[in-house]
Amino acid sequence: MACGHISMIPRACIPEQKMNMRSAHFLALVLACICLPTFGDERPHIVLVMADDHGYGDTGYTGHPFVQTPHLDAMADRGVVFNRFYASAPVCSPTRASVMTGRHPFRTNVPNHGHYMRPHETTIAEALGAAGYVTGHFGKWHIGSVQPGSPTSPGGAGFDEWLSGLNFFDNDPYLSRNGKYQQIKGSGTVISMNATIDFLTRHHSGEKPMFVVTWFPSPHDPQEELPQTTRAATLYNDQPTKKPGYFREITLLDQQIGRLQETLKGLGIRENTLFLYCSDNGGLIAESSGGRAKKGSIYEGGLRVPAILQWPAKYEACQIDTPAFSSDLYPTLVKIGHGEVENQTPLDGIDLAPLIAGEKTQRPGMGFWHGFRPGQGTWSDRIIKKLMEAQIAGEPNPHPERILKNVNEFPDLETLDSRGHAAWNAWPWKLHRVENGGKVKYELYHLINDPMEETDLSQQEPERLRKLKSELETWQQSVLRSWAGMDYQR
Numbered sequence: 444m445a446c447g448h449i450s451m452i453p454r455a456c457i458p459e460q461k462m463n464m465r466s467a468h469f470l471a472l473v474l475a476c477i478c479l480p481t482f483g484d485e486r487p488h489i490v491l492v493m494a495d496d497h498g499y500g501d502t503g504y505t506g507h508p509f510v511q512t513p514h515l516d517a518m519a520d521r522g523v524v525f526n527r528f529y530a531s532a533p534v535c536s537p538t539r540a541s542v543m544t545g546r547h548p549f550r551t552n553v554p555n556h557g558h559y560m561r562p563h564e565t566t567i568a569e570a571l572g573a574a575g576y577v578t579g580h581f582g583k584w585h586i587g588s589v590q591p592g593s594p595t596s597p598g599g600a601g602f603d604e605w606l607s608g609l610n611f612f613d614n615d616p617y618l619s620r621n622g623k624y625q626q627i628k629g630s631g632t633v634i635s636m637n638a639t640i641d642f643l644t645r646h647h648s649g650e651k652p653m654f655v656v657t658w659f660p661s662p663h664d665p666q667e668e669l670p671q672t673t674r675a676a677t678l679y680n681d682q683p684t685k686k687p688g689y690f691r692e693i694t695l696l697d698q699q700i701g702r703l704q705e706t707l708k709g710l711g712i713r714e715n716t717l718f719l720y721c722s723d724n725g726g727l728i729a730e731s732s733g734g735r736a737k738k739g740s741i742y743e744g745g746l747r748v749p750a751i752l753q754w755p756a757k758y759e760a761c762q763i764d765t766p767a768f769s770s771d772l773y774p775t776l777v778k779i780g781h782g783e784v785e786n787q788t789p790l791d792g793i794d795l796a797p798l799i800a801g802e803k804t805q806r807p808g809m810g811f812w813h814g815f816r817p818g819q820g821t822w823s824d825r826i827i828k829k830l831m832e833a834q835i836a837g838e839p840n841p842h843p844e845r846i847l848k849n850v851n852e853f854p855d856l857e858t859l860d861s862r863g864h865a866a867w868n869a870w871p872w873k874l875h876r877v878e879n880g881g882k883v884k885y886e887l888y889h890l891i892n893d894p895m896e897e898t899d900l901s902q903q904e905p906e907r908l909r910k911l912k913s914e915l916e917t918w919q920q921s922v923l924r925s926w927a928g929m930d931y932q933r
Contacts, residue, residue, distance in 0.1 A: 487754060488653040488716040489571070489776055490639075491542070492703070494696055495535060495583060495611055495663040498726015499733030499747040501693055507731060509682045510690045514701035515720065518751050521760050523799055528750030529768040529868070530724045531791070533739050533813055535611075536585045538723040538769050539658065543567055543586065543600065545773025545792040547810060550925035552850060553586060554812075557610075557819030559848045560586040562594035563931045565784050567773045568601030568654065574782035577651040579642040580605040582635035582658035583612070585821065590830065591622025593846045598622065602656070606638040609823040611663040617827035624831030630668045631660045632692070636699040640706045647710045654780070659699070662692035662727075670695040689727055714756045717779065721769065722748035735896045741811045741866045741875075742896050758799060765798050766870045768809050788930040789921065806870070810918040814863030853928035861923075867915035874911040885912065 499505060502512045504519035531541035536556040537548030543566045544551050552561045568578045580597040584607040587595030597605035598621060606620045612631045617624065627634050639657045646653050661668055666688030669675040678694065679687035700720065707713035725738045725745040734743020750767070752758070770792030777784065778794050791810065797803040829841045840846075865876045873896070875886040887901040887908055901908050924930070 485715060486652045486780055487756070488643075488647075488655075488712055489576075489780065490643075490653075490655045490657070490703070490707075490716060490718045491772065491776075492657045492659065492700065492718070492720045493539075493542070494659045494693075494720075494722045495661060496689075496724060496727055496738055497662060497693060497696070497722035497749060498728055498731055498737065498744070499722075499749055500731030501690070501726050501728065502697075502749050505733070505749060509679065511694045512697040514697045514704060515749070515751065518700065518704070518720065518753055521755075522751045522753035523758050523760070524762045525750040525752070525767050526762055526764050527766040527870075528721060528748055529746040529766065529809065529811075530722065530748050531769045532811070533724045533741050533745035534818065535583075535663075535723045536818075537813075539584075539586045540564075541768075541770040541791070542656075542772050544788075545770050545777075545790040546788065546925070547770065547791045547812070547922050549812060549815065549922045550789070550791075550930065552926065554816045554926075555818040556585065557821045558586075558816075559588070559595050559850050560600070561850045562587075562599055563850075563928075565788070566600045567776060568597075568656070570601075570773075570777045570782040570784050571654045571780045572601050572603065574777075574780050575651055576654040576780060577646050577649065578602045578604075578654045578656075579639070580607055580656045580658075581638040581642070582606075582631075582656075583608055583610065583660050584658070585610050588846050589619035589622070589827065590840070590842075590846055595847060595850060596622065604642060606635070608660065609826055610821040611660040612823050613660065613665060613667045616660075617824045617831060619827060619830075624827050624834055626828070626831070630695065632668055632696055632699055635659055636702055639703065643706055643710060643712075647712050652780070654776075658723075659696050661696050662689045664727075666692050668692050668695055670698055672698075684728070686727060715754075717752065717754040717757075717776070719750070719752045719772070721750040723769075724748065734894060739813075741813050741864055743873075743890070743894065746811060752799070761799075763798055765804050765806055766809065766868060767795055767798065767806070768792070770809075771795050789925060808867050808869040808914055808918070810865070810867055810915065810922070812863060812865040812919065812922065854926060856923060856927040856929070859923045859926065861916075861919050865915060865919060867911055867918065869911055869914065872907065872911065874908070874915055876912075876915060887911070 503516040530538040532538045534556045537553045540548040540551045540553040540560045544564045551564050572578045580602040589607050597607050615628050616631045617626045679690045725732050729737040732744030733747040736742040736744040774792050775795040862878050867874045871891040873888050877884050885901050886899045888896040
């Protein structure tokens, strides 16, 4: 069922240039010709909410037998449900970089968790901010610093306001509010939503539309947050699971979705707010992951996530079977927000509006790649607490190395190879390239007939294998050129 078309009213184009000088290595982004709406063309507010490790099958609307997610279920009943939505990576930081840039995370210097996204990248917050949006980030960051003045902080990435943690956090977290550190008592997920609601309440009647990114710290381990319900501490203890805390935090974040819905309704902006919920990677329970394996794998269970979009003024309830992934959010939302980026670096994502409208049912292939480099540990509370103590005492920064890390270091293209596990989703076919110890093997699956990726068809489909190998290799070489910094030399 088609959800309806996005109406694009002709706009007046106001040239504007923005030179970003945050790096000495390359010219940074140039934003020009930002198209602002003519009178009467009301752009939507945009709210992106993303969970941390919420698996595809771990909601009521996707058929989980016991987890309580009434607000997500109601959203699915009334909104656009993506039945095949993928995180761009099977772990958190890379997917977050893909949301911010529309690019595969390797291109942006984020091959695994804990790596920093280069400030050379044009972010969705910068593009929408230049197009007239007021922008806010609340919750987990994990693609850069949260120190004041850092070009890798949420502020450096284009957010006007932010309350952010370096990585996942739980109860009574240490956070950075626009570069000022503080400990806030309470549940981290609730605190993130509190900040979101405060931002929406303060800005909803202003002249600017709002762009909000809320990245929950739940249901990531250690899962000590509790939902607001009777007998919360023992909820799901009587169910057949070894991780009742995981499901408790899913119910907690669902409650925050309900609070957000009530806020949008109470402020009178629900109809013209584009609100999307998804997860940053597959879940922690393989049995309900929606495919083979779970978080950390680029088999389906590590990438497939729940995703629902609502924009009542534009879209009716429907389901989208054409695959989409997190890299698609940048081009989709920049276009909806009337932002234009001159000299756009190569994107991996596409504008989803034609798919939602039913005008297209096919899309270009989607590339995935993991295991090239290990992750880097980031202890959010521990680090921010030390920063806060030094800030209060007027002492030197105890973590100057965390302002930029290696964002101004560019690998030599000749030294990069194709190690790790890569995949090319040319729906409904999916090719895997697995390199381990210098040995390479290929696997080929038909995802409609074989959603669990159990029957390797690489020997039965030699011509298809050859074609998809060529497409994957071409894409990987493009990604490596980006990682080496060649996109910025323009």
